[in-house]
Structures are given as structure tokens and as C-alpha cells.
Amino acid sequence: MDNSLSYFDDFTKIPFSLMDILQLEVQNTSKVNQTLMQRTQITFKKIYYWALVISMIFSITLSAKALIFCDPYDMQKFTLDINLSISMTTVMVKAIMLYSNAKNIIEIADDLKRGYTNQEQVRYGIKNYTNKVRTFNKIYSGFWATPFLIQFTLVLVILVVTGQKTFPFFIEFPDFFHPQNNFVYPILYIFVVWSLTSPAMVMVSFDLSFFNILTAISMEFDILTEDARNLKKLLKSQIFNHLQMIIDRQNRLFEVTSKLEESFTFSNLYYFLVASIIICLFAFIVSTSNDITQVILMGSMCVSTIYQLYLQCSYGQLLTDASAGFMDGIYDCGWEDFEDITLRKMMIFIMMRTRKPATVTYMKFGNLTKQLFTSAIWRAYSYFTLCQQIYSKV
Incomplete structure (x- = not known):
């Protein structure tokens, strides 16, 4: 890869690697001039892809079953089941959005790629951005991987120490599956691990694609800001070309932001609504339940929800601040001293x-x-007070 573009790998490596594992483009694969080996690989990828889809449907079905057959008068159990159903539905919404927008997300990343020489990367501080992205990607991936690894390991420890056959996250199978059978249990355990891991990969890929692209756009706006401030240091003969380049890059960034908006706007609305509900339900469980297991489970979901919502809002704020900073850079470039009327008109257009x-x-x-x-x-606090009023009357 061109060294001037190598820095961009840090923005796409983890989310796009997960997209590749999830086989998001497998249905669009052309069958023209394929060898037997290529066709075999594509067939395997399709099987892999649909296995992931089935595992997602399985997870949704389990949570829906718990909600449908629960006792609505048992408010604590009912609240827990609602929260589980919302969490799994959130995964499905993000999966649908990721599957339907994967090609668009990849195109957005390609549009953002811009070559910078080593000197430019040092001058613009690009390494600072890539280091932050690399660190955050590892932390966020670990944030999702840790609870799953703990659950998977805990189940195996219980099996070895006590001989009790359980499943991660208190998942239960109907008796006709014979889950306690020595032959059936390992199969079901592997299936549960598969069914829980694939949604986690969807969440990480979806969220990191959004966060990293927002970071890349913000970085480009910061670079534009510095270029704008440095206009006054250029020769008069150079200003016009540099200003035209700034306008073109500004237009491109607004277009990329618009495309990003189209890909993620529905999931942003959905998550804003359900986050308020999940936070409310956690507060309700804490105020009414004496079951520490419920509180811990709901607490982990609530922490995850608050963390993700905060990240969405923070990265959105990062873009807004970077874009607003570009406006400050334009004002500070000394445009009022330009003698050329055309240059002044261009500056007014940018402003x-x-x-x-x-x-x-x-x-x-x-x-x-x-x-x-x-x-x-x-909003969550308002919902919480409403739940308390309803609970007091049941």
C-alpha cells in the first residue's frame, strides 16, 4: 500500500475485518470465470453467512419467548424480560443496518482516503489521531469481549467443579432438546457461543465503523482549519489554488457526512429511544428487586447502554466541534486583507x-x-417515575 495512505488502516482495520468475517458482501459475488476452488469457497461463505443469520434469529426468538410467556404481574421478571428483548432487538436493528449499508460504509471510507506525505502527517499530527483510534478500538473490542469470555469460562468452570450443565447468560432450552444429554450438551453449548458471539461482532463492527469514520471526518476538518489559517502565509499567486482546494475538500466532507447520515440515522434514533427505556428499567429493578443476580445482569446492560450512548453523542459532538472550528479558521486567515475581489467572494462563500x-x-x-x-x-428519569407509579398500584 502507498505509504501516504497507510495511516488510514487504523480507521478501518478492526471494523472492516469483522465485516469480512460476517461475509456482508457474499450475496453480491459474481459467478463469472470462477474456478472450482473459488466456487467452493463462495459456497462455504454463504453457509457461514446464513449460519450467522440463523443464530441471530435464534437469539431474538429466545428473548421474545421469555417476554411472551412471562407473568405481567411479576413486574421484576417482566422488566428483566423486556430489557433482554430490547437488547436483542437492538442487535438485530444494527445487524440489518450493517448488512444493508456495508457497501455504502466501505465507499465512505474510500472517499475519505487522502494521501499525506510523511512530512504532512507530522505537520498535521495525524499520528495522534491514529494512536487514539487504535487505542480506542482495542478498548471497545475488549469491552464487548470480556463479559462473553467470563460467561463462557464460568460455565465451563461450573461444569468441571460441580458437574452441572448450564449455559451462558442463563439461557434455557426446552426439554425436547435434551440439553443435559452428554452428547447434546456440547453441541448446544457451541451453538450458544456462536449465537452470542455473532451479535457481538455485529455490534463492534457497526459501532466502530461509525465512530472511526466520524473521527476521520473530524480529522479532515481539523486539517482544513490549519490550512485555512495558513492562507495568509502564502504568496498571492498561491492563495487562489489553495482556496479552491479547500472549497473542494469542504464540499467533499459535507457529502461524506451526508452519506454517513443516511447509513446510521435510523439506528441513532432507535438507540436514543431504547437507551432511555433500558436506563429507566435498571433504576426500577434496583429500587424494587432483592435479587442481586437480576441487579447485576441489569446493571451490566445499563452500563453498556450508557457507555454506547455517550460514545455516540461524544463522537457526534467531535464532528460538530471540528466543523465549527473550521469556520473559526476561515475567519482567522486574514481574508479581509485580500486585495483580489474574487478571493473575497470565495471566502464569503465558504463562510x-x-x-x-x-x-x-x-x-x-x-x-x-x-x-x-x-x-x-x-427522559429515563421520567419513565422511571411513571414505572414506580404503576408498580405502586399493582
Whole structure:
């Protein structure tokens, strides 16, 4: 790979590797001029792909079954089942959005690629961005992997120490599966691990694609800001070409942001709504339940929800701030001293364009900013007081 583009691997390596594992492009594979080995590999990938789909449906079915057959008068159990169903539905929503927008996400990443020489990478501090992205990707992947590894390992430890055959996250199978059979249990255990791991890969791939692309767009706006501030250091003969380049890059960044908006806006709205509900239900469980297991399980879900919502709002805020910073860079470039009328008109055009910063929204209802995070917490508190009133009357 061209060294001037190698830095961009840090933005795409983990999410796109997971997309490759999930075989998102497998249905679009051409059958023209394929060897027997290639056709065999494609067939295997299709089987792999549909196995992932089936495992996702299985997970949704289990949570839906628990919700349908639970006792609505047992508010604590009912609340727990609702939370589990919402969590699995969230995974399915993100999976659908990821499957339907994978090609678009890859195209957005390609549009953002821009070659920088080693000197430019040092001058713009690109390594600082890539280091932060690399560190965050590892932390976020570990955030998702750790609870699953603990659950998978704990079940095996219980089996070895006590001989009791259980499944991760308290999953139960109907008796006709004979889950306690010495032959059936290992098969079901592997299937459960598969069914839980694939949604986790979807979540990590989806979220990191969103966060990393937002970081890349914000980085490009920061670079534009520095280029704009340095206009006054250029010769008069150089300013026009550099200014035209800035306008072209600004237009490209707004177009990329718009494409990103189309791919993620529905999931942003969905997650904003369900996050308020999950936080509310956790507060309700804590205030009414004496079962420490329920509290711990709900607590882990709530922490995960708050963390993801905060990240969405923080990265949305990062883009808004970077875009607004570009406007400051334009004002600080000394444009009022330009003698050329054409240059002044170009500067006025850029200023008019930057009056409204680039943002990502949740279905145009509002922008993803830290203010949205605060709004979700207050909304959750309102739901919590309503649940308490209902519970007191049951």
C-alpha cells in the first residue's frame, strides 16, 4: 500500500475485518470465470453467512419467548424480560443496518482516503489521531469481549467443579432438546457461543465503523482549519489554488457526512429511544428487586447502554466541534486583507457554507451531541417515575 495512505488502516482495520468475517458482501459475488476452488469457497461463505443469520434469529426468538410467556404481574421478571428483548432487538436493528449499508460504509471510507506525505502527517499530527483510534478500538473490542469470555469460562468452570450443565447468560432450552444429554450438551453449548458471539461482532463492527469514520471526518476538518489559517502565509499567486482546494475538500466532507447520515440515522434514533427505556428499567429493578443476580445482569446492560450512548453523542459532538472550528479558521486567515475581489467572494462563500456546521442526526429530530446524552438521562428519569407509579398500584 502507498505509504501516504497507510495511516488510514487504523480507521478501518478492526471494523472492516469483522465485516469480512460476517461475509456482508457474499450475496453480491459474481459467478463469472470462477474456478472450482473459488466456487467452493463462495459456497462455504454463504453457509457461514446464513449460519450467522440463523443464530441471530435464534437469539431474538429466545428473548421474545421469555417476554411472551412471562407473568405481567411479576413486574421484576417482566422488566428483566423486556430489557433482554430490547437488547436483542437492538442487535438485530444494527445487524440489518450493517448488512444493508456495508457497501455504502466501505465507499465512505474510500472517499475519505487522502494521501499525506510523511512530512504532512507530522505537520498535521495525524499520528495522534491514529494512536487514539487504535487505542480506542482495542478498548471497545475488549469491552464487548470480556463479559462473553467470563460467561463462557464460568460455565465451563461450573461444569468441571460441580458437574452441572448450564449455559451462558442463563439461557434455557426446552426439554425436547435434551440439553443435559452428554452428547447434546456440547453441541448446544457451541451453538450458544456462536449465537452470542455473532451479535457481538455485529455490534463492534457497526459501532466502530461509525465512530472511526466520524473521527476521520473530524480529522479532515481539523486539517482544513490549519490550512485555512495558513492562507495568509502564502504568496498571492498561491492563495487562489489553495482556496479552491479547500472549497473542494469542504464540499467533499459535507457529502461524506451526508452519506454517513443516511447509513446510521435510523439506528441513532432507535438507540436514543431504547437507551432511555433500558436506563429507566435498571433504576426500577434496583429500587424494587432483592435479587442481586437480576441487579447485576441489569446493571451490566445499563452500563453498556450508557457507555454506547455517550460514545455516540461524544463522537457526534467531535464532528460538530471540528466543523465549527473550521469556520473559526476561515475567519482567522486574514481574508479581509485580500486585495483580489474574487478571493473575497470565495471566502464569503465558504463562510456562508460553514455557518451551519456538519452534524449527524437521529432521523432529523436533533443532532448527536452531548446535550442529547443529558436529554436521554432526563427522559429515563421520567419513565422511571411513571414505572414506580404503576408498580405502586399493582
